[in-house]
Amino acid sequence: MPTHGEVDRRGLLKLAGGSLAALGLTAAGCGGGSGSGDGTVTIRYAWWGSDDRAKRINRTIELFEKKYPKIKVKTDFQPYLDFWKKFNTQASGGNPPDVFQNAIGFLRKYDQRNVLLDLHAQAKAGNLRLEGFRAGLEKFGEVDGKLLGVPVGSNSMALVIDKPVFEKAGVTPKMGWTWDDYHSAMEKIRKQGRSGDSGLYGVMYLYDPYLRQRGKAFFTEDGLGFDEADLKEWWTKGYAGVKSGIYSDPKKVAQIKPKSAVAAEIAACEFTWDNFTVRYTAEGKSEYGLAPLPTTDGKKTGQYLGSLMLSGSKRTQHPKEVAQFIDFMVHDPEVAKIMGYDRGVPTTTAQYEAYKPAEEKDKVIAAVNKEIAAYEEQLVDADVLEPITPHPAGADVCEAAFLRIAEELALGERSVDEAVKQFFTECKTALGS
């Protein structure tokens, strides 16, 4: 067999070439999703959340693929913080997902970095309907005239409470209660043997409405909307609360993370987003409800609707399909029935009406979701909601610094003055860059 060697080598070359081509194809498949012969396109969809959310989202994608057989959706999910690290790395490498979950704190940041798709063009082309949103929510993702995200669910700040503990202490929070009322309520609960709050002094999304009640705000369009004296007052009160025990021991709160302090029964209440009640119910044994934010003047709560959004990538090769996907996710009634209030209350009227908490099979979830719906209706009726300011670029770093430094203060590692100074130094660096 004189040609044996020759054939072998050639065969080897072919093999190598073949596998290289295969590698190339897979790489192309990963990068941005591409069209194949029959006109099918693949888009990548990334979001943060839990396993429970993953199950729901996969069901909505099945529905979508059935309705749009030419579009395939590949998903990817992480917990919140890991999501942004991965996203950052992918986006900077020019390979962000085509469509992804987003939030108000990131709009300006990623717009400045040329990552976000302006969806106005797609809306004009009829691939994305902006009608039928509740309470003007279609404007929510609009920054500097560009539509950078479409909200899928709305939520608002609230006080999540451990109902039996509050009842036992004889406290019933009502709309329009004041910070003094809140404070004496915490003291009554403390007398029952449980710390009141888990540590409001580090929650940026509570400090913001608190400032708004006084005509200020956490962020303006390009910087901070408050000064050192404001923060000093807030953290002095916060630290006093930790010392007196009406707020939980920060050491214990740190150790049960990521579980919430309320579910772990080391606090009786916690300021957070109203749709988180669902999570607390899953984590804890007690019964949880929602109370309104305390006010300064008995009326203004300074709160606004927050929301999860869907945004597209500027580098996507399939802007039309991305727009169709977002359109489906915010308008289709079936999607709302699957998602429930997992991402907040649905933003379009069609979805809002399609999902009735009472029809939920799980009785506890049904009760919690009814509570969330009632809370948001109460906010609309009381007419307390304000428009939100899209955060400046670097806001996410400020928020992390706020939480961290507040924790250091509570643990007694810094004095109030040092903490305030440190926060302003760090935050100004973040906003300046």
Place this chain on the structure above:
Amino acid sequence: MASLQTPVAPATPEKPKPPRGTRLPEAARRRRRGENIAGFLFMSPWLAGFLVLTAGPMVASLYFAFTDYNLFDAPQWIGLDNFTEMFGDPRWRKSVEVTLWYVIVGTPLKLAAALGVALLLNQKRRGQAFYRAAFYAPSLIGASVSIAVVWKAIFSDDAIVDRTQRAIFGMDVGGWTGDPQWIIYSLIALTVWQFGAPMVIFLAGLKQVPRELYEAAEVDGAGTWRRFWNITLPMISPVLFFNVLLETIHSFQIFASAYIVGGGAGGNACGPADGSLVYTCYLYVQGFENSRMGLASAMAWMLLLAVALVTAVLFWSQKRWVHYEEGSR
């Protein structure tokens, strides 16, 4: 040995080397070139890996260390600004402090544990093989994320360590991982627990110590402690040096356990009130959370310099305490 031999003329005359400047026969040259090509070909996977995955990124990172780079916009040359910012940053200084404390306390404890257990395991007892495997096992699994998670659970509020401490010493710390002063000791405990790798090396060193030395010392009436101090320690000092070097470098690079035991959730990725803010943890925060890759690169180079300096000092010091057998140095 060679120096003791008197030089003798080689029995067989060496092949005459071709005089300089003359060319090798064509066939030999071709063969040599062929060998070279084959050599490079066999090396190529490693070479490619080294150039693309190690050397390239290192050069890039050296360049980024002098720039402001957020991953999205083109890097801006800012000279030494990253370094001046670093030295002026209290969090950076805190991270240096935490890391040094971890190295200075953790490394000697770990080596002492390794040597102590190696001495015990060096004796003839039943089931030694089992004990060796049992003590070595933590080193194999210790770097994993799951162990860090378990560690966090063990040292948390009202968990086993906290309860034991309360019951025996009456101290109520409320869990080590939530306390900025205590969390670093839970990490030190974790590294000490993983003493298996240096232990195995110590064990090998102990086996090399000649028995006659002990017998002679015993005849002279030396006690256990004396024998350890005057025979064992000097005889294994090269092994000790090796372990000190390796473990010190290792300790400077601690990351995964600090990041996981320290939380990784909420606003603080590295422990309550930066209690476990080790150097690499802060580097990670600056690079991946604050998107400041230029600053993170500068920090990485600073760490490299520090480790190089410590290594140099250790090498310099070995003259004073490491004993090599005559001529084997």
